[in-house]
Amino acid sequence: MADVNLKDIKPTITVDARGTYCPGPLMELIKEMRQQPVGSIIELISGDAGSAKDVPEWLSKVHQEFMGVIEETGYWRIFSKKVKEM
């Protein structure tokens, strides 16, 4: 999905994990992915460059949808969608 579309997305929930080291951005996404209902769009804001790689890998393993990432100055906005129960 192109960045231009991502910017129009209205997420169900936004988790701003910038400046948080413990438990960390991916852990926050896993928590929300389990708690939100199917169909939810989760925006994860991370200051950790590794998240842009870790998040799609995990989503692929658990068969949830990676919608895309927008790189801003010093942080990343990562969009995913819960497509099935977990």
Added chain:
Amino acid sequence: MLFGLKHHDELVRDERNLLDPMVELHLHPAVKIDKDKNEVHLKNGVVIKYDIVVIATGSRPAPEMIPGLREGGHWFYEVDACLKLRHELMTFKGGKIVLAIGLPHKCPVAPLEVTYMLDDWFKQRGIRDKVEYTYTYPIGRLHGLEPVAHFAAKTFPKHGILTETLFNMKEVDANKRTITSLEGVTLKYDILLTIPPHKGAQVIEDSGLGQNGFIPTDKFTLKMEGTTNVYVVGDTTNLPISKAGSTAHFESDIIVENIASELREGLTPFRYDGKVFCFIETGLSKATYIMFDYNTPPNPVAPSALIHWFKLTYNKVYWLTPMGVL
């Protein structure tokens, strides 16, 4: 307590005796918090009106969120569960132990601590060579904090601890003694040691204050989002930071200062900087610690007996905190 080194009675105090005599204490659960009417409703029917409220309803393990976990798993976060696990460990002669972790959970360093401590404990009992210990973790490294993950990756092989990363509990089969992850891995166990996912208090959900019992909170002011007189402290916030005693401790400093300042001068100038401090036991006789905030990542120091003894000392000194002395 898990290793039989402490008794429950040593770890509790009477709340009334800890509090300043000027504090009016109601030991009844809150069943509704009405932020529009500024009221807290207690289970015994009493309604308390407030000008400012601080919500500290905490979180609790919710093993019911994972099918089969209550029947097949152990945890040490509640007294009865801890005693049940202690009994299992005391009669354990060897076999497979699997540690699995749910999200969110209190005390993010607990999985590491219990692993190092059990390793020492099995050595002391002379059965370490008969124990296969597998540490699992939800993400692709051994801890949420990268420096702590490096520390674990360096030390686990020396202790013969097996690892399985990207492992999120999906279900437990208590009859077959297996646990399966969302990622499709199944592990067999003799003792399943878990940190169940946690939920916040029911009163938070019932009052419409936050999903799963966690309240949307401003990370700096610690006020509930959209409110001016509702503070949230500790595990009850939805902030993506450690659910840990020290988090609540440092947050409390800010909330207390702001309430006092507001009452005196109508100002709330203090801001929480995300400060957290955690001891990490690296066995039964050594420990390290981490300290971090929103702008400073943690960096564990070399473990030492001195830090371990400092932690044990702090366990005693802790009671000065709820008394408002420290």
